[in-house]
Amino acid sequence: MGNRTQAQRDAMTVEIGYALVTGVFLAAGVFVLCAAPVLVLDLAGGAARGVLVVAATVAGLAFMTRVTRVLWRFGNGHRVRAAGAGRDRPGS
Known part of the structure; x- marks a missing residue:
């Protein structure tokens, strides 16, 4: 984990919000359907x-x-970018 910059903490906060909001909309749509x-x-x-009961469960x-998938993808992408940072610049 280590120390995170403010930008990294903000990005995670936004991603959590995005995951929750899209999860709520998806769940509402699935329930109605x-x-x-x-x-x-x-x-x-x-x-x-x-x-x-089945509708609520589904x-x-x-x-x-949805929440798990969004946050999992964010976590994996974040680690890949952090590990590869600086390698793609010429002269590095």
């Missing part, structure tokens, strides 16, 4: 509850997958 049969088919009782998994 999965829960649509409740409204379209006018389900009631246990069937509606079951569909909504939406939660979509959120976690």
